[in-house]
Amino acid sequence: MESSTKRKSDETEAPAPAKRQQTNTLSREYSIFSVKAVDDVTKYIADFIAEHCQRENVEIEAKLGILIEKRTNVRVNMGALTETIINPDDNRHYRFESNMPLEQHRHFNKILNDMVNKTQVREYRGERIKYKHTIETDRFYEVPNTRKKIRVTTDQATGKIVPNGIIEKIRIADLNIHAPNQALDFRISINLELPRTKPNTETSFERNKDRISYQHGGIAFDLTQVKGSADKDPDLRHELELEFADSSILANEKSKHDHFLAVML
Amino acid sequence: MESSTKRKSDETEAPAPAKRQQTNTLSREYSIFSVKAVDDVTKYIADFIAEHCQRENVEIEAKLGILIEKRTNVRVNMGALTETIINPDDNRHYRFESNMPLEQHRHFNKILNDMVNKTQVREYRGERIKYKHTIETDRFYEVPNTRKKIRVTTDQATGKIVPNGIIEKIRIADLNIHAPNQALDFRISINLELPRTKPNTETSFERNKDRISYQHGGIAFDLTQVKGSADKDPDLRHELELEFADSSILANEKSKHDHFLAVML
Numbered sequence: 001m002e003s004s005t006k007r008k009s010d011e012t013e014a015p016a017p018a019k020r021q022q023t024n025t026l027s028r029e030y031s032i033f034s035v036k037a038v039d040d041v042t043k044y045i046a047d048f049i050a051e052h053c054q055r056e057n058v059e060i061e062a063k064l065g066i067l068i069e070k071r072t073n074v075r076v077n078m079g080a081l082t083e084t085i086i087n088p089d090d091n092r093h094y095r096f097e098s099n100m101p102l103e104q105h106r107h108f109n110k111i112l113n114d115m116v117n118k119t120q121v122r123e124y125r126g127e128r129i130k131y132k133h134t135i136e137t138d139r140f141y142e143v144p145n146t147r148k149k150i151r152v153t154t155d156q157a158t159g160k161i162v163p164n165g166i167i168e169k170i171r172i173a174d175l176n177i178h179a180p181n182q183a184l185d186f187r188i189s190i191n192l193e194l195p196r197t198k199p200n201t202e203t204s205f206e207r208n209k210d211r212i213s214y215q216h217g218g219i220a221f222d223l224t225q226v227k228g229s230a231d232k233d234p235d236l237r238h239e240l241e242l243e244f245a246d247s248s249i250l251a252n253e254k255s256k257h258d259h260f261l262a263v264m265l
Numbered sequence: 266m267e268s269s270t271k272r273k274s275d276e277t278e279a280p281a282p283a284k285r286q287q288t289n290t291l292s293r294e295y296s297i298f299s300v301k302a303v304d305d306v307t308k309y310i311a312d313f314i315a316e317h318c319q320r321e322n323v324e325i326e327a328k329l330g331i332l333i334e335k336r337t338n339v340r341v342n343m344g345a346l347t348e349t350i351i352n353p354d355d356n357r358h359y360r361f362e363s364n365m366p367l368e369q370h371r372h373f374n375k376i377l378n379d380m381v382n383k384t385q386v387r388e389y390r391g392e393r394i395k396y397k398h399t400i401e402t403d404r405f406y407e408v409p410n411t412r413k414k415i416r417v418t419t420d421q422a423t424g425k426i427v428p429n430g431i432i433e434k435i436r437i438a439d440l441n442i443h444a445p446n447q448a449l450d451f452r453i454s455i456n457l458e459l460p461r462t463k464p465n466t467e468t469s470f471e472r473n474k475d476r477i478s479y480q481h482g483g484i485a486f487d488l489t490q491v492k493g494s495a496d497k498d499p500d501l502r503h504e505l506e507l508e509f510a511d512s513s514i515l516a517n518e519k520s521k522h523d524h525f526l527a528v529m530l
Contacts, residue, residue: 029482032380032482039306039348040306041305041306079355080350085347087344111298129297217296217297
């Protein structure tokens, strides 16, 4: 083997000052290469989001729920012991239930409310959590001779269409992540939400959304009770979604990163 | 749903100061709970090490290599896209080859030597890398009427036994981690290295180790060429091991952490 080029091969010890090596605490440098290790799963998700975040009208959200293997109809079990990204080629073998027991939903509701109160005290120096409670109805309209659907969202209190309330949602990509150590798995979804004009056809179905949205760090934590029409979808679903409030911030960060790489390489 | 307790349920917007929410950069707070997310794989490995690091004479090391599925005799392929811990219950289905191609070994040798040189310049302000080149022979002795083996290590230049050079190595636990995005998987091994006296039986086998050890941040990066005796194990192996130079530092950190939890909970 090659010895370090600055010394002879029969020299056995580098002439580094011995004293500074002997402190009995762990070094605070990231690694021998001075580089911070990036977690593999985090990097995969970051790359997945980076691929899409610069599109116009893009919506990037994560939903908590359970990944069900279609073949067995129970929660996925791959023998993995830690968070595992499901190969997107296998996505058709699974379905994702964006739902949780009422108790779990209450738990999130309570701890998030506690956080709101904690960040509202006068002396609080961190970022305060913005909080919004909405009760809305989504009505879906089919576009004749297509498979497209238009969603129109109204405020139940006023009956008026909410801002940016008429959209066509187009699915771009899903990433399913199984979290065997946690009660819930999660899915990251990339959709386009294209602004549309109000359709003049009949409503095909509707659903009611009672939502509390907590905003912090550029992310909206949406805790929602969803109820379909009494005849078609009467069950109450309890959802928790995390949505990037403004994907242009991500796109901006990605541009900076791309520029950094272009300059460095 | 419960609204945040400090406001009425029909109030739709929290009275947080709007201005500080509108800066167009990502928040630097760790999360809505002010807690830094811990990577699942990192936590699993940390817990695994924590379980053993307080034992006496414990050796904690990671080896780079390839996880081979015994059934197929090729590198494991679980369909995982990111770093995945193999369930220890399944360890018997795999063997770990602590070996790499000569070219890869040369690559590590070169970049580590470059790092040594970089940290040796007078103005360097970070932690310097300690460097040690050893050429040693391990001789193994069986203990009559047992399955135990004693290892005696001598310096080839002097023929003398090296400090702490007579040990009995006892395997405690292995954790295999498959890294599908990397050329090499890795295994974390916990062993006891019990000091022994020199056996007076015959040597059963021996091997030669040409090793460069780079020390930084409490970790020794050992790049080793291993060669068995000409008749029994003539192939040259190229190993890279990372070893905690002093597991008492880890044990100390764990004590502090346990104390912290005991006080907090």
